[in-house]
Amino acid sequence: MQHFENIDEIFDFATALEDDAYRFFKYLSNRAGSVALQNLMDQFAEQELEHKKKIASLRAGKELIASQKVDKLKIPEHPALSQQNDFFDYDEMMNIARKKESASFRIYDYLAKTAEKEDFKKVFSFLAQQEAEHKNWLDQQSPASDN
Numbered sequence: 552m553q554h555f556e557n558i559d560e561i562f563d564f565a566t567a568l569e570d571d572a573y574r575f576f577k578y579l580s581n582r583a584g585s586v587a588l589q590n591l592m593d594q595f596a597e598q599e600l601e602h603k604k605k606i607a608s609l610r611a612g613k614e615l616i617a618s619q620k621v622d623k624l625k626i627p628e629h630p631a632l633s634q635q636n637d638f639f640d641y642d643e644m645m646n647i648a649r650k651k652e653s654a655s656f657r658i659y660d661y662l663a664k665t666a667e668k669e670d671f672k673k674v675f676s677f678l679a680q681q682e683a684e685h686k687n688w689l690d691q692q693s694p695a696s697d698n
Contacts, residue, residue: 555666561674562610568655569603572596575651584638591692595648595685602681609674649689656682 555561573596580592639647656679663675 555662555671558670558674559610561671562606565606565659565674565678566603568658569599569606572651572655573599573603576648579639579644579647582638583644584640588639588641588644592644592648595689598685598688602685605681606678609677645689645692649686652682652686652689656686 555564576592576596576599580589580596583589583592659675659679659682663672663679666672666675
């Protein structure tokens with residue numbers, strides 16, 4: 552796992568993860584088996600952009616980190632993709648999206664638990680919380696089959 556020397560490195564890392572998540576959901580959108588599913592993945596990609604804006608606000612000192620409780624996540628141990636088709640149906644795509652958000656949550660949660668500096672812990676905990684909210688949003692869209 553990456554070692555962070557300062558808070559700017561954390562923000563750079565988090566921004567890169569959000570950029571990756573945005574591209575990932577746009578990729579899924581282009582492989583959606585229906586217009587409705589494409590719109591849903593586009594909506595989720597937009598949520599990733601909003602997450603990136605929150606990170607920028609944190610970096611600029613415009614947003615405070617507030618702790619709030621998020622319901623316990625059902626996180627699979629191995630988020631690897633197994634789909635080989637060009638297009639995905641709703642259940643396949645939702646499961647892929649859940650796995651992506653779960654993986655992001657686990658990264659931030661681990662970094663929060665292992666960070667030595669308190670301000671680093673707060674930022675990583677906040678980012679983990681954001682990913683947990685995304686995962687819970689996905690869970691509300693449709694029951695997961697492999698969570």
